[in-house]
Amino acid sequence: MKICLRNTCRRVRDSFACSVAAALLAGAVPAVTPAPELSTPVAPQLSLGGVTIGASVLDAVKRFGAPDILRTTDLGHEWQWVDTGGIDREILTDDNMVVREVLVARPAPMAGESPSPAVQPAEFQALAVSVDEAASVFAAAGGNVMAEPDPAIRAWSFPGGVLVADLDDGVTGRLTALDDIMARRLGYLQPPPDIIPSLYHAPVMTSDFYVPYPTAPWRDNIEGRAVVRAIIDTTGAPKDVRIAVSSGNADLDAAALESVRKSKFRSARCDDAPCTGVYYDLQDFALIQ
Secondary structure: OOEEEOOOOOOOOOHHHHHHHHHHHHOOOOOEOOOHHHHOOOOOOOEEOOEEOOOEHHHHHHHHOOOOEEEEEOOEEEEEEEEEOOEEEEEEEOOOOEEEEEEEEOOOOOOOOOOOOOOOOOOOOOOOOEHHHHHHHHHHOOOEEEOOOOOOEEEEEEOOEEEEEEEEOOEEEEEEEEEHHHHHHOOOOOOOOOOOOOEEEOOEEEEOOOOOOOHHHHHOOOOEEEEEEEEEOOOOOEEEEEEEEOOOOHHHHHHHHHHHHHOEEEOEEEOOEEEOEEEEEEEEEEEEO
C-alpha cells in the first residue's frame, strides 16, 4: 500500500525558535514586522555554510535541494536543512526570500547512534572547536571581537554583518551569521534612532486542506517537495498563490497549489490589527510501500 506523507519532519534542533525565545524573554527582540528595507535585496556579503547573506535562498535550494522543514514566523521565514553534507543549516529569510540569517550546527545523533565526525563550514573552520581556536579563525578572516555580556556567546563584526558563536562548555556548538538589520534586532549593533518597528504577528495556517496524491505521480512512483508562496489578506484568504520552489513535477506542483488555496489561515496582525502577510508552505509528497 502506498501512503502519502506531507510536511515530513526529521530530526531538527529548533535553534532559531530557542534563540528567538531567549531574546524575547530578555527583552532584546520584539516580534516585529519586516522593515521596508527587508524587502530590498542587498549586495552579498558574509557567507556561512555555503549560504550568502543578502542573496536569495533559492541559491541554497540549488545546492541542497528543497528544505526539510519550512516555517513562517514573526521574524521571517525559516528554511531548515537537516544533516546536509554533515551540517545542519537554518536560514531566515524575508518575504522575498532574501537571506538575513544563517545558522550552522553539527547534527544531533539519532538515538543509539554515535556522533558523526565534525564537518566544518568552508568559510570558517570554527565549528566544534575551542573558543580560542574560533577567535583565531575569525580574527584571521578580518573579524573584530564585540563586547558580549553572556559568557556562553561570542560575537565578531564583519563588513555588512555579525558572526555569533554559541558555546557549549567552551566549545563552539553553533555559528550564526546575521546581516546588519538582524544584528540590530538582536542587540549586537545599535539600531538607528529613527527605526521603531511595529508589533507584528505572522499569518498562521489554521486548517491544512488535504489533497490526494495525484494519480500519475503515484502510479509512476514520483516523489517531490514543493514550496508554495501565498499572500494572506486581512480576512485570512490566500491570494496570489504560486510555486516558489518546484517539486519537478507539474502534477505535484498543482496539488500543492490547490492545498494552499483551499487551506484556512488567520491573517497577520500589525499593532494588533489585521494586516496582509506572506506565508510559505512546504508540501512534501513521499510514497511508502
